Amino acid sequence: VGAYLDANLYTARAGAIYGPVTEGVGIAAQAIVLLVGGWMVVDGSLQVSELAAFVLFVNTFFAPIQQMVQLYNTYQQGQSGLHKISEILSTEPSSKEKPGASPLPPIEGHINFDSVTFSYGDGPEVLSRVDLSINPGETFAFVGPTGAGKSTMAKLITRFYDPSSGAVSIDGVDLRDVSITSLRTQLGVVPQEPFLFYGTIRDNVAFAKPNATDDEIHEAIAHVGLSETVSQLADGVDTLVHERGVSLSAGERQLIALARAFMARPRVLVLDEATSSLDLHSEAQIETALDGLLEGRTAVLIAHRLATAMKADRIAVVDDGRIVELGSHAELVELGGRYAEMFATWSSHSESDKDSSVERLSD
Known part of the structure; x- marks a missing residue:
């Protein structure tokens, strides 16, 4: 630049x-x-x-x-x-494919971190000897302060990077031993700021499946609750979307990204906190869409808000590159550790926000 x-x-x-x-x-x-x-x-x-x-x-x-x-x-x-x-x-890719790498067979979605250590280049360690197992079909959330290493774990699962030591595997297969294309065709990623290409809504939703039929596209749009919004547009699914989706609201961009993920039918879905920068209405829409999207597949949530983490089957609290607590929401609250402190702080802020909203409405 x-x-x-x-x-x-x-x-x-x-x-x-x-x-x-x-x-x-x-x-x-x-x-x-x-x-x-x-x-x-x-x-x-x-x-x-x-x-x-x-x-x-x-x-x-x-x-x-x-x-x-x-x-x-x-x-x-x-x-x-x-x-x-x-x-x-x-520019060289951050993770290189081995010569003659074999394709990854269809996966169930069992993710395993085995003594994983990682650092960006010659920098300090971001992750330090992480051991973790995520079960097939499980919704798993990472929470913790900014810079703790949550997003780095997601990048290792999608093989944007390879661990400095240790191994990340899916269904017992080391990700470094398989072709990157065969891995990523079975993964879905929804970043916090989804990227939409210049083209129509149809083009963006069908990006993961270019030969998708109209019925499949409309099914994906309906699945994330975007049908009513699209039907109100003059050109429907053929409405032009400018690059990065600048002509759409943040909520609409996020829903299109979720519809695109649904179209791919991934076995493993990685979401980087899809609701942290949205208004309440858009957030409610996306939470409803996620309930259906997460069903039946392994889901990894990078949660910046505890409201998202509470939906997970299990939660890992990450701090300074290590998993310091692990369990369900109820178990971690009962434990009385770091997660319980975060939850108490979040609950008090939520109550304050509700009281402020009530006062504004009464005025």
Whole structure:
């Protein structure tokens, strides 16, 4: 981003200099022609028509030069963009596939962390000797402070990164031994800020299954409770969605991402707190959609709010790269540890918010 910005600033500075300079030289040349030519017309050694022709010649001569300046600006912008594209294409993936990696057979969804340690590059350890087993069909939530390592665990499951030591496996198969494509076709990921592509709602929902029928697309949309909203749009599922979904609300973007995940029918679903930045109505819609989406598959929730974690079968409290507590919501509250403190704080804040809402309504 910095190099691209510098290149554009350089192009803008060059354009600001070269453009006025060529314009000024052209005007000066016309002035000289008019001055000398006018003197010669008065002297009788030059016809007025000949002077007019000379002025036109000067304009014709400088027009290509000005076009070359504009072309140079365009060239510089293209060069900076090409440089950025080259950087992206030459970027090595964070996890490399083994030569001759075998495809992952259809999975049940049993996820296992075996003494997993991880650090980003040469940085400090983000995870330290994590041992964890997530059962098939289980809804499992990670909670903990920012930077504790919750999202890192999700990235290891999806193999965006490989552990520094230890192993992450699904159904007993080390993820480093299988092809990345065969793994990710059986996983679904819904990030906190879902990415929508430029195209229609239909295109975005069917991204995981390009040959999906209209019935399948409408089923996915209905499954997440988006049918009424889509039906109110002039073009329905063919409504154009701009890049990143800027023409839609945050809740609508999230629901489309959930519909896309439903279309993929993944055995393992990873959700990075889909409700942390939504209004109450959108949050309720998404919570309802999740109830159906999580059923029958292994679900890993990166929970930033305890309301989401409470829906899980089991919860892991992560702190400083370690799992410090593990159990169901009721078990962890009864334990009286860190999760119980978080729950007590959350409960008191929730009660305060409810009281404030009641006061505003009564006013």
